[in-house]
Amino acid sequence: MNATLLPLGRLAGFIGFLLCLVAGxxxxAGMHWFAGFEIVTVLQIGIGGxxxxxxxxxxxxxxxxxxxxA
Structure with a gap:
């Protein structure tokens, strides 16, 4: 189980960080929308990741x- 959780956790955290960085x-830059989503939504998805x-x-x-x- 740890063999799956470690890479999954690292990948999710890295993608979440990138989404937060893109949103920020x-x-x-003054954008309110990115790829059809509001910037706040992209930020929340990044935080969730x-x-x-x-x-x-x-x-x-x-x-x-x-x-x-044990």
């Missing part, structure tokens, strides 16, 4: 700690 730069990535990494970390103590 687009908003600083980072939260999902953190959750996956947290589950992987706690899972490996439980295996070490």
């Amino acid at each position: 730069l687009a908003r600083l 980072m939260v999902f990535g953190c959750f996956c990494l947290l589950v992987a970390l706690t899972g490996s700690a439980r295996q070490d103590s």
Whole structure:
């Protein structure tokens, strides 16, 4: 399970970070829409990706700690 959660968490966090970065730069450039979506929506999707990535990494970390103590 950890073999799946670690890369998934890293990928989700990285994509979420990129979406937040794109949303921030687009908003600083004065854009309100990006690819048919409002910038705030793109930012929220990015935040959700980072939260999902953190959750996956947290589950992987706690899972490996439980295996070490058993």
